[in-house]
Amino acid sequence: MDPIYVVLAVLAVFLLLGGLWLYTRRRRGRLSQDRGTPSPPDRDTAPTERGQEPSGTSSGQAGVAPPVEAPGGPGGVATVEAPESIPGRMQRLRARLAGSGGFGRAVLAVLSRGDLSEEDWEEIEDTLLTADLGLDVTTALMEELRTQARVLDTTDPQAVRAVLRDQLLTLVDPTLDRSLSLDRPIPAEGFDTSSGSPAAAILMVGVNGTGKTTTCGKLARVLVAQDKTVVMGAADTFRAAAAEQLATWGERVGVEVVRSQREGADPASVAFDAVRRAAEQGSDVVVVDTAGRLQNKAGLMDELGKIKRVMDRAAPVGEVLLVLDATTGQNGMRQAQVFSEAVGITGIVLTKLDGTAKGGIVVTVQKELGVPVKLVGLGEGADDLAPFDPEGFVDALLA
Structure with missing residues (x-):
């Protein structure tokens, strides 16, 4: 036999044996991988539903929200603030x-x-x-x-x-009752109480620019300082910033905020959801913020009436507080009269009373509407809202 053919035959045998060896090695590797348990994905890089941020925890629960980022907090995590006591702020x-x-x-x-x-x-x-x-x-x-x-x-x-x-x-008039109606109301007929009884409801109304949303957040702090559990409803669905602002106030004081994820949603529906959520949690008070509206717009005032009627389906709304800018003077009086006709005002919150040259609005609004000034704001601080003290107010005017 020609030596060249012998060499080629030997090379062919070696190549065949090498190929068989590689095939067997790879097959064994695949079988070992198929029979084994795959390692869990890295939680920090695993995808989450609907683009949510990963939780970064080992709880294994789906949909766990991440800690709230808050500049200045320990480790960047928001901490709940303790509001100032009522006597101290007064x-x-x-x-x-x-x-x-x-x-x-x-x-x-x-x-x-x-x-x-x-x-x-x-x-x-x-x-x-x-x-x-x-x-x-x-x-x-x-x-x-x-x-x-x-x-x-x-x-x-x-x-x-x-x-x-x-x-x-x-x-x-120090004889007027300036306390907030915070007793748990009797549920309305037809309201499902299987998950809880309705909380005392406070509806906040007013025109644009009076600081209504901010006042809602400050009022939540007042209530928490009185050891009340609170839920807030962001029924101003026309401004996304309003819901964000209210949520920030809620985070600061540890109060849940019920809001719609859709801009322009029905505000009455959001208000009712807040009332129902407060009942489920057994909260003491639910505070509902509404969109600022001009008092001469009939359609907007009718919508405000609808919000109150829907909330009344759970239980009667105990307080309808009109937020007034103390510096608006007689224009504020006209606002108060229209809002009172639309939803039945039970009390006034006067903001920006830090310049007492316009303090006479306290007397005028009470005389015209027959309802008391219940809360006053004297500044932009988180705790610059307090129950109105008639004697303290007069003494301050004459100090």
Whole structure:
């Protein structure tokens, strides 16, 4: 046999044996992999449903939300804040109110001159009108002050102050019930109570720009400071920023916020969902924010009435609070009257009362609507909202 053929035959045998060896090795590897248990994917890189961020925990539960990122918190995780106590914030707000000056102090300065001329009385009258006391209230107060000035016939500042304090306190009316209705209501007929009884409901209303959404968040802090459990409803579905803002307030104080993921959703539906969620959780209070609306838009006011009617299907709404900007003066009065007709206002929240030159709106709004000012805001801080204290308010005006 030709030697060349022998060499080729040997090479062919080696190639065949090598191929068989490689095939067997790879097959054994695949069989071993198929029979074994695959290792779990890395949790930090595993995909999640609907684009959610991975939880980063080992709980194994699907849909676990990640910790809320909050600048300044330990490790970047938001911490729940403890709101300031009610007595503490009231004392601080009275001091701030007294330090900002007010119409009472201006009137007192004129009355203390003694032997008042007609020009002096006109100065007092102008001061009262500028403070938004209104013409009727100012006229009655001027008559009483003139009478008392003749009776006293004194320039003693303390005597004059006592007279003015009594008159202003009478106008502010400390006998009005300014407490929030927070008792758990009787469920409405047809409301399913199998998952819980309705919470006390507070509906917040007002025009644009009064700080209504911020006031909702601050009110939640007031309630938490009173050891109440709270749920907030973001029924302002026309502004995505409003729901985000309310959610931020909720995170800060540990309050759940019920909101719609769809902009322009039915606000009445969101309000009812919040009421139902509060019942399921056994919460004490549900606070529902609404979209700001102009008082001269009939359609928007009708929608507000619908929100209240839908909430009433669970239980009667205990409080309808109108948020008013104290600096709007008589325009604020017109707003209050229209909102009262639409949803039946039970109380007023006055914001931006830090400049007491317009403090007369407290008297005017109460006189016109027959409802009390229940809460006041004197600043932009998280705890710059407190129950209205008539005596503290008057004393601050005359400090």
